[in-house]
Amino acid sequence: MEGENKAIKNRLLHYAKTDYAYYFAVYLILAMAVFYPITLHMNSTVPGSGGDTYQSLWGIWWVSYSTFVLHTSLWHTNLLYYPIGANLVYQTFSPLLAFLSAPFQSISIPFAYNLMFFFGFAISGIGMYVLAKYLIKNNYAAFFAGLVFSFSAAHVAQSYAHIQWMAIGFVPLSLYFLLAMLDDGNAHRVRSSFLLGLSFVFASFMGGIEEGIMVVAVILMALAYCLMIKEKRMSIVNRKFAEYSVFALIVAFVFGSWGFIPILHVIATPSQASTVNQYTLSQSSLWSDNILAFFVPSYYNGLFNRGNANFMYGIYEADPTEQVAFIGYIALVLALYGLYKERGGRTAIAFAFAAIFFAWLAIGPYLKIGASVTSIPGIYLLYHALPGFNVLREPGRFDMAAMMFIGLLAAYGVAHLFELKQLKSDKTKRIASVAILSAIFLMGSVGMPLNKSFLPLISTNVHTSPFYTDIGKISGNFSILALPALPNPNSTYPALYPGLATYETALSHKPIVEGYVTRSNETEIISMENIPLIVQESNLQTTGNPSYPSPIIENYTNETIMSLFNYNTDFVTLDTQAYSGVALLELEHYLRGTFGNPIYSGNRTLAFSTKNAIESRVYKSYVGYPFLPEWAETKYPINGTDQPIWVPFYLNPSEPPRILVYAPYLNGTNVTVAINSRVPQYINTSINITAMSLSHSVQNISIYTLTLSNSYLKVASFNVTPHMQTFTIPARFISGPIGNPLFFVGQYGSNGEMSIAVSGISFNKAN
Numbered sequence: 001m002e003g004e005n006k007a008i009k010n011r012l013l014h015y016a017k018t019d020y021a022y023y024f025a026v027y028l029i030l031a032m033a034v035f036y037p038i039t040l041h042m043n044s045t046v047p048g049s050g051g052d053t054y055q056s057l058w059g060i061w062w063v064s065y066s067t068f069v070l071h072t073s074l075w076h077t078n079l080l081y082y083p084i085g086a087n088l089v090y091q092t093f094s095p096l097l098a099f100l101s102a103p104f105q106s107i108s109i110p111f112a113y114n115l116m117f118f119f120g121f122a123i124s125g126i127g128m129y130v131l132a133k134y135l136i137k138n139n140y141a142a143f144f145a146g147l148v149f150s151f152s153a154a155h156v157a158q159s160y161a162h163i164q165w166m167a168i169g170f171v172p173l174s175l176y177f178l179l180a181m182l183d184d185g186n187a188h189r190v191r192s193s194f195l196l197g198l199s200f201v202f203a204s205f206m207g208g209i210e211e212g213i214m215v216v217a218v219i220l221m222a223l224a225y226c227l228m229i230k231e232k233r234m235s236i237v238n239r240k241f242a243e244y245s246v247f248a249l250i251v252a253f254v255f256g257s258w259g260f261i262p263i264l265h266v267i268a269t270p271s272q273a274s275t276v277n278q279y280t281l282s283q284s285s286l287w288s289d290n291i292l293a294f295f296v297p298s299y300y301n302g303l304f305n306r307g308n309a310n311f312m313y314g315i316y317e318a319d320p321t322e323q324v325a326f327i328g329y330i331a332l333v334l335a336l337y338g339l340y341k342e343r344g345g346r347t348a349i350a351f352a353f354a355a356i357f358f359a360w361l362a363i364g365p366y367l368k369i370g371a372s373v374t375s376i377p378g379i380y381l382l383y384h385a386l387p388g389f390n391v392l393r394e395p396g397r398f399d400m401a402a403m404m405f406i407g408l409l410a411a412y413g414v415a416h417l418f419e420l421k422q423l424k425s426d427k428t429k430r431i432a433s434v435a436i437l438s439a440i441f442l443m444g445s446v447g448m449p450l451n452k453s454f455l456p457l458i459s460t461n462v463h464t465s466p467f468y469t470d471i472g473k474i475s476g477n478f479s480i481l482a483l484p485a486l487p488n489p490n491s492t493y494p495a496l497y498p499g500l501a502t503y504e505t506a507l508s509h510k511p512i513v514e515g516y517v518t519r520s521n522e523t524e525i526i527s528m529e530n531i532p533l534i535v536q537e538s539n540l541q542t543t544g545n546p547s548y549p550s551p552i553i554e555n556y557t558n559e560t561i562m563s564l565f566n567y568n569t570d571f572v573t574l575d576t577q578a579y580s581g582v583a584l585l586e587l588e589h590y591l592r593g594t595f596g597n598p599i600y601s602g603n604r605t606l607a608f609s610t611k612n613a614i615e616s617r618v619y620k621s622y623v624g625y626p627f628l629p630e631w632a633e634t635k636y637p638i639n640g641t642d643q644p645i646w647v648p649f650y651l652n653p654s655e656p657p658r659i660l661v662y663a664p665y666l667n668g669t670n671v672t673v674a675i676n677s678r679v680p681q682y683i684n685t686s687i688n689i690t691a692m693s694l695s696h697s698v699q700n701i702s703i704y705t706l707t708l709s710n711s712y713l714k715v716a717s718f719n720v721t722p723h724m725q726t727f728t729i730p731a732r733f734i735s736g737p738i739g740n741p742l743f744f745v746g747q748y749g750s751n752g753e754m755s756i757a758v759s760g761i762s763f764n765k766a767n
Helices: 002-034 051-070 095-104 109-136 139-150 153-161 170-182 189-207 209-228 239-268 281-286 310-315 329-341 346-363 380-384 395-417 427-445 452-458 466-471 496-508 522-529 532-543 556-566 581-595 611-617 671-676
Strands: 045-047 366-369 372-377 459-461 479-483 569-575 605-609 623-626 631-638 641-648 658-662 682-693 699-706 712-720 725-734 740-746 756-765
Touching: 002 109, 002 139, 045 051, 045 109, 045 153, 051 095, 051 109, 051 153, 051 496, 095 109, 095 189, 109 139, 109 153, 109 170, 109 395, 139 395, 139 427, 153 395, 153 427, 170 189, 170 209, 170 239, 170 395, 189 209, 189 239, 209 346, 209 395, 281 380, 329 346, 329 395, 329 427, 346 380, 346 395, 395 427, 452 459, 466 496, 479 496, 479 532, 496 569, 522 532, 532 556, 532 581, 556 569, 556 581, 556 611, 556 623, 569 581, 581 605, 581 611, 631 756, 682 699, 682 712, 712 725
Parallel strands: 479 569
Antiparallel strands: 045 459, 366 372, 569 605, 623 658, 631 641, 641 756, 658 740, 682 725, 682 756, 699 712, 699 740
16 A cells, blocks of 8 residues: 555656646747747847846856856956946846856857746746646646746846846745645645745845845745734744744755855945945836836837837836836736635635735835826835835836736636636647637737837847957956947937947956946946046037036046056947947047057947057146045036036045046156156146135135155145135145045035035146
8 A cells, every 4th residue: 555655656746747847848938939039049139128138148157257267256346347346246147047058158148148038937937837736726727827927028028138037936936835834734844945945045046136035025925914814823833834934044045155145245334235225215216117007018019019109108218127017908807807706715815915015016106107106105115114125126026926926816717717617628628728818918918029120129139349359369467448338318228338348348358447237336437437538428429528527627638548557458449339420430530549540440349559648648747536426516607607616525524525636757758667666756736726615704725635654744725715716836746656645625514515616626847
């Protein structure tokens, strides 16, 4: 008898494994079929558009490269924002998908990325299938639940641009393992506890930390439900549950410590924790769902968006990727039918409540209807106040959790539909019915386009310049400045070119001065804005005027060359496709005049060497760097017209506003001589500054510098009246590469703002 039971158990286990493998394959084939433009061009076309897509391509390469080639931490890179590098703890990539893709990157990075895209839909579907089958005990219903969850319009939209949201199957799997752990009749509760901890790790690092937070929210809701139900309360209010829970946490920490420890370290560091939630409530509102988005097909659905996108754009005004929330009429009808048929069951009611709860979270701080933002508050206001949880900054992403519970209700609907006598005894009709329901759902949620004009919305043809592959063959440590370096807010895809430059480091293996990471910080941005050329190029694109706002008046070309020298930048490249004709001609003319003729001229790339410009100009003139956050540009009426002025700020009382000045080197004929000189030389300098008091009284300002022994030395102290005055101040600067910090000390208010304004600072050699 015992042997017979064991044989039956083995057959059932084999059936279950075969069952899961079969449905995994079905979801995989469906993904390759419905996303056919990707399938037909695996080596050249990837899902998504804009900078996020290139960033995700770079991410799967970087994880493999840092781990298997550099043998360094994947959480920090010097390839972006060189020389300070980028903290990647909150970066939106998927380390575990990157590891899975590593063997296929030898074919091409786009090929490996596309495989992970299809795999993500398959794992999402099978994860939901496992949960639905456990709860509903019906294969057909479970399959449809997996389809609703994996191919929901919200998941499709997120997967187009964000690799960390491709494989979301560990959200329902985590809930499944929790329920299995709570089941007293389950002889494998320890195994379920182990797999719950492991699922959380996979959710956090095959997805992202935001997905891990979503798992926590789903688990907390499930536990709250159990506490409210008398029959289920004892399943969690007992010692065994506590032991299993602790075991799951230990498993999660052991297998995920490589990622959790860096995250906890950053959260515990106040200076870095601000990057977790850099959006205010009003900014988060931009990424919230419009209530109409739940009932209007996706912006990315080519069957419905046939070029007449004005109505849709009124719903997805900020970013369709974050705001697509379409449920699908067939899924909604089946969910309502399932809820009706299960009206006596508390589980279905709990699923309905959970679906509404997460959809309400996705609506964001305040309800939006069409173009109007109402004053009706959302529960996101409470969520946003929770420390640590608000790392999920885009409320619309909670759609995935909402669709999980809608999928479960729809599965109930399918199961009850198959109880009808016309279907109950006819397997062929049941299969046909599921196929028809699935086809209708896929057309409403995915709806791939029937014309090529729609393809740029949902896919990118990856084409890069051979220059970056060639430059990777050059030995030595140097960086590249790729223009455009800053996002263009006037463009349909603002971060497209910074994202492309980021991806091209995977080809060159050389660092770039700029970069694109979705969790950038102020230091990274300042490191770029210290180079006037980057700001001038950006202003040329956006305003047509290549200006460089600064409290210092000088030759900004010299400041650019000094920065490129300090950043060890050997090449400046220009992507010609980023500019209109006039802007391109003006920028190319300037680069030729500064660096000489390009050393490379390709189909879309011009490359210039910085060597000659650096040798001929560095340390040959005064160059000043203001610490930009401490200087605020504003307009002020002077002599009847608004003039640009600069107000210095104290970021904190112990750090007065500062400027770093390099004085020209006296005796060196080239950069090498200047750098190698060990004897400091001094140059007499006159500082010219135009200033005025912004109050009605006379204000005193003092300027200090640091000596070589790091002691403060007062350079000047003078009174500023409410009228513009020009002051000439004698100073003695150290010449060459050491640099001279100048600190502006004066009275400041509670907001740190000083009560003076400066219209221009210049430095000249004095006799």
